[in-house]
Amino acid sequence: MKTTIDIGWRSGVDLESALLRRMSVKAALIFIAAFVLYLVSRSPALDEWDSVQFALGLREFNLWKHQPHPPGYPLYIFLGRVGTRWLGWSPEFALESVSCAGGALFVAAWFCIVRLQFGERFAWLLAGTLAVTPLVWMTATRALTDGLASGLLSAELYWSLRLRTRPSCKKLAAAALFAAAATGARPQLLPVALLILLAPLRGTSAKFWLTGGAIFIAGCLVWLLPTCYSQSALPGPVSGWRSYPAQLYSQWRWRFDHPGVFIGNEVSPTNIASRFAVHILGWFGIGLGLLWSPWVLVAGALLAACGLVLYVARFDARDGDFWKIHWSWAALLCAIVFCFLPGDQRYYMPIMPLLLVAVLRGLFQLPGALRFGALLLPAFLMSVSVPAAMESHREPAPPIRLVQFLKRRYPPEQRRNVVLLLSHCQRHFKWYAPDFTVYENTPLSAVPAEILAAAKAIYTDEPRQTRARGWQLVLDVEFSRSVVIYGKHHDVRLFRVQRINEP
Template sequence: MTTLRERPFLSAAAFAALLCALRLAYASPYAASWDAVDFALALDRFDLLAMQPHFPGYPFFVFAGMALRPWFGGDAVAALAGVGALAYASAVWPMYALARAALPAWPAAAAAALLQASAYAGLAAALPMSEAAAVGALWWFGYAALAAFRSPRFAVRLLPAAAFGALMGIRLSYVAFGLLLLPLFVREWRSSRLRACGFLLAVAAAQLAWIAALVASEGSLGGFWTLGVEFARGHFAEWGGAATAETSPPLPSRFATLVFRNWLWIGVCGGSVWSAAALVPVAVAALASVAGRRGRVRVSSSDAAALRWLAAACAAYFLWALFAQNIDKPRHILPLVGPALWLLALGLHRACRGRRAVFAAAMAAALAGQLFAGLRLLDAAHTETPAVVQLHGYASERLEAPFQLLTWEETRVLGYLGAAYPHKRAYTFALAEEERRARPDRRTYVTGKVVEGFAAQGVDVASRFVSVATFASNAIVDPVYHEITLYEWKEEEEALRPTD
C-alpha cells in the first residue's frame, strides 16, 4: 500500500516544496489580462454582475485568494498566484500515488517530480489565474476516483463526489472530467439502488456547496440563471473563441493549433527547444515500448479500470478544448499536459526495464529540460513588463492631451491600472466613428486588435490609421496581447500623406 512515509515520495515532496517556493518568489506582479483583472477585483468585492469575477464565479479559487491575501501583504495578484502555486504543489501526492498504480516507488517519484517541474504548469502557478489551482484539484479528484475504484466501501466512493464539487468550484470548464463519476455510479446501482441514490445526492450536494453561494451573491436563482445564459451565448457565439463562433478558424486548423502548438510545443515542451530535445528520446523510447509491447505493465483490475476511465475523461476534455474553448489561449490545454508527461515516464520505464541507469539518465535530462524552460518562463513573467502595461505607460507619459484611446480587451486592464485618460472598448467601426466625431477636440488612438476588427468589418484601415508605437512581451506569458500596436486615427488624406 502506498503511504506518505515512503522515502521516494518524501524526496518528490521536498522537490515540489522547493519549486513552490521558487514560483512564489517569482510570481508575476501584474494582472495583465481581462480574466486576471476580474479575479483581482473579486478579492475586493465579489460581484458577478460587475464581472468580479466573470461567470461562473470560480468561488473556491476567489475565496482561497481572499484567505491568503493577508499573508501576501494585501496584494491581490500575489495572493491569487499563491493559491495556484500551493494547490499545484499539494498535488505531488496524488501524482505520486497515481504513478504508483503502474510504476515502482522510485520511478513513480521521478514521474511526480517531472510533473511538478512542468514548465508550463509552473508558469500557470505564477500567474493570478485559476488554472494551476484547478489542475492541482484535478489531480486530487483523480486520486479520489482511484481510491473509490479500489475500495468497496461506500464512504470511500463519496470522496470523488466531494473532490469533483471542489474542482467545479474552482473551474467549471473542467466538467468533462466528471465522466469519472459514471462508472462509480454504475457500480453502486448494480449493488444497491439506495446507495446509488445516495451517491447521486452526494454529487449534487457537493455542487450545491458552490452554486448556492453564487446564487446568494446574485440575489436570486433567476438572476443567476439569466447571467449564465448570457455568458454561454457570448462564449459560444462571440468572444469565447469556441468552434461555433463566426470568427473561428476551420476545424483542421483548430486541431493542428491545439495539438501541435498548444499541447505539445507550449504545454509539454514549455516552448523551449532544449526541453523538446530532452523529451524526444523519452518519447521515442515510450512509443517503441508500446509498438513492441516491451515491459508490460502489471496493474490490478481495479487500477486498470480507473486508468482507462481517466484516459476516457482526458479524451472527453480534449474534445471540449477543441470545440468549446479558445485555442488562442494555450492554458486551456493545461489539464492534459500532466497526463502526457505521465505517459512519457511510464513508456520510458517500460522501454528501460532492467536498465535503471538509462531510465534515470533520460528522466534527469527531461527534468533538466523542464526546469530550464520553466525558469525562463518564470523570469519572463516576473521581470518583463506586459505589452498592455507598456501601452499604459506610453499613453500616460508620451501622448499629448487631450486624446482618447479605443481598445478591445485592453481597456479592462487600463481601468485596473487607474488610467487617467479616456479609454473604452470599441465594438464596431460605426460606433467608434461616432465616438470620434463626438469629440473633435481630442485625438483618437486605437490598438491593433481594434484595427483588425475594423478590417474584418470591411473597413479600409490603411487609409485611416497610422502606426505610432509597438509594445511587445513574452508570447507564452501573454498569448493574445503579447504584441500591441498603437495607431492614431487620421482623416483619410492625412493617413495617406507620406511622412518624413
Template structure:
C-alpha cells in the same frame, strides 16, 4: 560469495535511490520556492483582471470575476491576500501552494506502478514543466484546478480500491471543489460514472445499481449546490443567477469564447494547433529544442511499448485515458484554441502517463532515467528563466496605458479588451471599448477636435465586420511583450484616425 555481492549491489542501489529521492525532493522544494518568489503582480489579461478585482469586491454582474465565479479559487486568493498585499500576486501564490501540495496525489498515483524513487521522479518531471512555472505565477485558476484534478484522480483510484461509501463520497466532494475552481473541467466527471459502473458491476439486480446511482447523484448535487447556491445568493436570486449564466454561455459559444462555433478556423487547423503547438511545443517542451529532443527519445520508448501491447482493450478502457480523451474533445471544440492554458490538464496528464509507462518497463531503464533527468533539468532551468523574465516583462497593455497617460494632446482611445486592463490600472484619460464599427462612427463624431486613437485589435474587429479601414489610419507606436505570457495581446499597435487619407 555471489550472494554477498548481490546483497552489496542491492544495498548500494538502495542507497543510491535514497540519495536520488532526496535530490528530487530538493528540486521540487526549490521549484516551489522560486515560484513563490516570482509570483506576478501583473494582471495581464481580461480574465486575470476579473479574478484580481474579485478579491476587493465579489460581484458577478460586474465580472469580478466572470461567470461562474470560481468561488474556491477566490477564497484561496483571499486567504493569501492577508499576507500578500497585491491581489494578482496573492492569487499567483495560491496557485503555487496548490501545485506544491499536488505532489502528494501525483506521487501516490505513480506509486501504484513504480518504486518510491521512480514515483518521485515522475512527480518531479510533472512539476518541472516550464509552462506550469509560467501559469503557476499568474492570477488564473488553471493551475489550482489542475492541482485539484490530481487529488480528484487519486480519489477515483482510492475509491476503486477501497469499494466503500465513504471513499466514493470523498470523490464526489473533491469533484465539487474542482468545479468550484474551474467549471470547464466538467468532462472529468465521466470518471464518477465509470467508478459507479465499476463498483456496481457485480450487483445482483438492476435495482441495486439504480439505487446506488441515484444516491450518488443526490450527494454529488448537494456538494455542487454548496458553491452554486452561494453564488446564486450573491446575485440576489436564483433567477438572476440563471439569467447571467445563459448570457455567459451564449457569449462563450457564439461571440468571444473562441469555441469552434465562434471561429472560422477549420477543425484541422484547430487540431494541429492544440496537439502540436499548445500541448507538445508549448506545454510539454516549453519551447525548448533540447526538451523536444529528450522528449522525442522518451517518446520512442513509449511508442515501442504501445506496439508491444498491441493496443490492448484494457488500455483503451482505462478510466484515466477515457477522461483525458473526453477533455481533449472539449478543448478542441469548446475552448479558445489561441490560449494554450486551456490545454493545461492535457499537458499534465499526457506527461504523467508517458513517464509512468516508460519507467514501469524494466528494459533499458537506466537510459530512460538519464533522459528523464536531463528533461527535468532542462525544463527547470527554462521555467526559472521564464518566471524571472515574466516578473520584469511589462505586458504590452500596461505599456500602452503608460504611454497614453503621458500623451499631451487631447484624445480619446478606442480599444478592444485592453480597456479592461485600463479599468484595473484606473487610467485617467478617456477610453472606450468598441464592439461595432457603426458605434465607432457614431461615437467619434461627438468627440469634437480630440485626436481619435485606435488599437490594432479594434481595426481587426472592424475587418471581421467587413470594414477595411487601414487606409484611414496612421501608425503611432507598437508595444510588445512575450507571446508566451500574453498569447493574444502580446503585440499592440496604436493608430491615429485620419479622415483625410
C-alpha cells in the same frame, strides 16, 4: 476469539494506513517545494484580462459586469477574498498565491496517483518533471483558475483510484468533496468531475451511489447557493434567483458567435485541422515548450518522439491498466475544450501528466544504465522553463508594458483627453490606469465627434476597429514575448490614430 482472516484483514488495513501516512508526508514535501518554487517566480502583474476580471471580482463580485465573467469561478474568488480581507494581501498576490497552491497540489496529487499505479521511483521522476513542465509552471504562476481546478480535480482522481481498490465511505466522501471543489473552482469541469467520481462506483450498492451523490450535491451547494444569492441582489437584465441561470445562459450563447471558441460555427476540414494544430499539437509546442526556439523545437521533438516510440514498443499490462482508468475522463476533457473553448493550452493542464507518463515510461523502461536517459526530459524542460520563468517574473506582460508606456507619456491631468479604442487591453487599463478614456470594442465611427475633436491623442490596439475615411494608423510601439511564457496577448501593438492631414 480472533480468526486468521480477522488478523490478516487488520494487518492489511494497518499496512495500508502506514503506507498512506508515509506517502502523505512525501506528498506534503512535494507540495511545499512546488509552492515555494511557483510563489517566488510568480508573474509581477495581472497578465491577461481574465486575471483582471478576477481581481475586479474581489472588489465587486458582479457577473453582469464580467467581474469575472460567468460562471463566476466562485471558489477561486472566495479564496482570493480570504487573502485580501483577512490577511491584508493585494488582489494580485492573493489570487496568484491561490494559483501557486493549486499548481503545487496538482504536482503532489499526481505523485500519489503515479505511485499507486507505477511505484515510488517513477512517481518521484514524474512529479519532478511535471513541476518544471513549461505549461504547468507558467499557468501556476498566474492569476488564473486552471492551476487550482487542475489540482482539485487531480486530488479527486487520487481518491477515486483508492476507492477502486478498497471502497469505503471516507474515500467516497473525499472524492465527492474534491469533485465539488473542482467544480466550484471551474464549473466547466462538472462533467469531468462527475465521470471521475462515478466511474469507480460501478458494481457497488445503490446506497453507495446515493451517498456519493448526496455528498457531491451538498458540496456544490456550499458554493452555488452563495453565488446565486449574491447575483440575485444585483441590478441587471434579470433579477432575483433567476439572475445566475440567466448569466450562465448568456455566456453559453456568447460562444456560438465566436468561431475561435465554438467548433460548430465553422465545420470544415480546414477549420478542424487548424483547431487540431492549435489545440492538440499545442501540447508539445507550448505545453512542453518546443516553440521556445528552433533548436529547442528540434531537440525536444526528437526526445519526445523517442520516448513515445519506446513506450509503444514496451507497452505492458501496467500501462494498459493505467490507460483503462484514465482514457475516459481525459477524452471527455479534451472533447469539451476542443469543441467549446479557445485553444489556450492552460485548459489542457490536466492532460500534461498523461503525456509525460507516456514519454517518461518509454525512456524509464530502457535496460541498465540507459534508464538514466529518462532524466533527459526533466533536464530539457528545465532548460526552457527556468529562462521562461525568469523572464516572466522580471518583465510584465505586453499589455502591462503598454499601460506603463502610455502612463509615462501622459501625466495624470492629460489622460482624460487621451482616447483609447481597445479590443485587447481594455481590462488592464481599467485596473492599472482607469483615468484614460477607454472605448471597448467600439469602431471609430461610433465615438462622438466632440470627443474625437477634443482628444489630445487617439490610440488603438486593433487596426480593424479604426478603419475609417479620413483617418490613418501609425504604429507607435510593439511589445512581445514568447508564446511559451503565455500565449494570449504575447504580442501587443499600439497604433496612433491620426487624421490624414495631421503631421
